[in-house]
Amino acid sequence: MDLDSPPLFSLMNLERKANLRNLKNVKNLKNCSHLIIWRGKLLFQFNDGKPFPYLIKQRIRFIQSLKKYIFLGEFENRNVVLWDISDSREVLGNTEQIGSFNDPERNFHPDLPKNTYFCDLRNLLPLLNPKYGNLCATAKGMYEWHKRVSFCQSCGGKLSSKKAGWEKxxxxxxxKQFPRIDPVVIMLVKKGNDILLGRSHGWPAKMYSCLAGFIEPGETIEAAAEREVMEESGVRIKNVQYVTSQPWPFPASLMIGCTGEAQSRTIKIDKDELEDVIWVSKEEVFRALNGLDTSIFMARKGAIARYLIEKWVAGLI
Ligand SMILES: [Zn+2]
Structure with a gap:
């Protein structure tokens, strides 16, 4: 990891161009590229095993007839429009794990170029070039909002999409409703040479990560960090410091990465929330990060937890 770069998804190289959202035909602008999403899985092309979002320069047959689209903004001098083809019955491949924590299946459309596949963004995190992170995160986040919000929160009436997909x-x-995100605080809790890590029920075997939780109405970031760590692990923390943030579109979070100093070592796990919570030393974390210890796996590459853990091991936070 390049420890000077922001976390994956956080490199702000997608120019949103909100002024163009008012245009009636933004999808017909010159210089448009089209990105396709199917059942939450974006279309990627693979070069030497590395994925990048596949941007199509012409409107192709199966998006020709679609009316709803989302204008994402300008990326590498092209205006990028997102199309949802979830209703298509022509996409092939296994669909059993769609929506699960880790869907490794690469689905494909027979009319699209050979090495293009619909992939679960979370599954590709360790492989994705950070240059494409923010484009993918924005596309996925907007898809999720459109999928979940179809009816008026005030009267239950039907919503129609406006402003190139950014308003309903x-x-x-x-x-009027707008895309909302849920702020989540995620904490690297330190005590001497150790950090506090936990694992949720249902996670991949042996995987541990930083404690995290949603910020509640009326709370500051610091208060939410202190409360979540206390609730989940029984450990009191102080001196919460902001480090960095990461859009996390699974489905609608903004991860706010912080450090905190533990006041005690005694752990009392909330078993409804977490399966396990442990203290891990810097040496143990280093070994796990480098594949020298397979009894414990750190949060995946691309996740802000991994970013915080790697920065800590490097002595930067
Ligand atoms: Zn209404």
Missing amino acids: TCEKCNY
Whole structure:
């Protein structure tokens, strides 16, 4: 990992160009590239095993007839439009693990170029070039919002998409809704030479990560960090410091990465929330990160937890 770079998804190289969202035909602008998503899986092309989002320069047959689209912004001098083809029955491949924590299946459309596949973004995290991170995260996050929000929160009426997909208006009462994100605080809890790591129920075997939780109404980032660590592990922390943040579109989070200093070592696990919580030394973390110890796996590459852990091992936080 390049420890000077931001976390994956956080390199802000997608220019959103919000002023163009008002245009009636932004999808027909010159210089448009089209990105396709199917059941939450973006279309990627693979070169030497490395994925990059496949941007199509012409509107192809199966997006020709679609009316709804999302204008994502300008990326590498092209205006990028996202199309959802989830209704397509022509996409092939196994669908059993769609929506699961880790869907490794590469689905494909017979009319698209040979080495293009619909892939689960989370599954590709360790392979994705950070240059494409923010484009993919924005596309995935917007898809998730459109999928989950179809009815008015005020009256239950049907919503219609406006402003190139960035607003939904109720057809009955005119109430407007906008894409929302959920702030989540994620903490690297330190005590001397150790950090506190936990694992949730249902995670891949032996995988551990930083403790995290949603910020509640009325809370500051610091208060949420202190409360979540206390609730999940019984450990009191102080001196919460902000480090960095990461959009996390699974489905709608903004991860706020912090450090905190533990006031005690005694762990009392909330078994409803977590399966296990442990203290791990810097040497143990180093060995796990470098594949020298397979009894414990650190959070995956690309996740902010991994970023915080690697920075800590390097002595940077
Ligand atoms: Zn309404």
